[in-house]
Amino acid sequence: MTSTVPRADAQELPTAGFERLAQAVDEAARAVAELEPSARQAAQSLREAIEAAHRVALTTIVRRLRADGTGRELLFELVDDPLVRMIFSLHGIIRADPAARARTVLDGVRPGLASHGGDVELDHVQDGVAYVRLSGACNGCSMSSVTMRTMVEQALVGQVAEITAVEVLPSQPGPTLIPLDALRRGGDTHPASHDAGWVRALRVEDVPDGRITAVRLTTATGGAQDVIVVRIDSQMTAYTDQCAHQGLPLGEALLDTAAATLTCPWHGFRYDALSGECISAPGVALEQLPLRVDGSDVWIRAGR
Template identity: 55%
Template sequence: MTASTKSTPAASSGPAATEAEPSFEDLAGRVDRAVEAASALDGAAGEAAAELRAAIEEIHRVGLRAIVRAMRERPETRDLLFTLVDDPVVHLLLSLHGIVRPDPATHAQRVLTTVRPQLQSHGGDVAFAHVADGVAYVRLEGACNGCSMSAVTLRNLVEEALVAQVPAIRSVEVLPNEPTPTLISVESMFPRSTGLPPGWVDGLGTDDVAPGALAAVQLAADDGTGADVIVVNVDNRISAYRNACAHEGLPLDGALLDVRAGTLTCPWHGFCYDATSGECLSAPGAQLEQLPVRVDGDRIWVRVHT
């Protein structure tokens, strides 16, 4: 090919140059809808759609690997590569093609979603705690909690799934059972005659944060103490945190909540958290500041200070 036949990138000009880029959620939703539509096709149409998808993915995979390999091998572009990987859309793209693998904690939680329906069908469940030195620590809940068949359940379902599908995990251990907290009516703890309990704020209604959603609110107690808060609902398990990422303190209003994985991902630099505990899965030791929560009827109460 001569120099005259090589194509060059078109200059950015006109209205297209000012168009806003689609959001992470828009892109992910478009992919999900396309895959779902292609999966519904039958016969020759379904086979053609599957082959087209596989061919396009293979082209992207080979090209992206070549780009990543070249950038990683050159000192002047290695830092840029690491910066790009922190972008949620770039991270998603590289993850889809197996170029960037999820951290062991995120990977383990995704795997557990595949065995959870079987546990739940018997009235049980499993909660992931953390990974350390190749060991995954979990808790068995519900009917599995303290059941004489817990060891069998663990070995046949949880342990086999984690060890087989998460390369960083070599074994699984069950942590001691912990008592499940009971949500107590605020009125029963603090009679109306005594006024509102110190530090507790009637934050929002349960209808304001549906399962699989998060809501950002500004709360203020009677003494003027306030807090910017995000309230997260994962399978009707409600948690509240100060609206600040543990990385640089940026707000989490636009965070990506993945209910299946049980994770909350900061929209700014991709830091990933356990959505129900606030533990940072990207940087162990970091933590969202969790606030106490009480559900009273259809109201969610948050304690903004002690």
């Protein structure tokens, strides 16, 4: 059996926008999937060889740009372009962060949910499933909860490639006080000690003054959560390792200890290092996580 692979218009593609280019890739992929096995295998090998060459070349370009101040700024601007961002993600040059993108997508559906008297929060993303909590009128079993669940599901599955399903978690109980004793139980060993969501994350000696320390926590549910700890003098503050702008990591942010500010290395959003509030965009903030120092250990309450 032979199959005809449609050819995108060679005149059109060089100037096409993101959606048309993505559509052309999808069309070609669908056509290749219908080829007979040997032709499909050959097409697959060709694609892998071309991608490997592109990955090496792109990595070289990015390394060179990163090594130069002006080049770095240019690189950060380029990351804003959806096609560049997609290609960088595809080649592992920037971290694909489905949770950050999911939060951005949920911001887009929030006004629609509000019209039903509801709201939504992303709890976490794991194995392609987005776990969300609905609140307000949609947190229950009214007709509108079905509508809102559908809105959330369509938005997340439709717009975040890594998400294939959505699960609605029960609403959270109100905040409760956590007795200090719960943090003082002995015998646990770093780093997998969990208690009421608290994780023994680091030793105090591993958090240098005037630095940002990045750490990956293993949560009670076995998930991973990337966190940064900012230390200025004796004060330590923990944040989810995601800039509030585009969710990119902050491990290499610039920390100004005199002004107590933290500047995102990607597009320059500046934050109060002690509160997480954004100075560049009022009303925006880093997600701060509870942190306690107990003896020589730093405990952080994982958020998901």
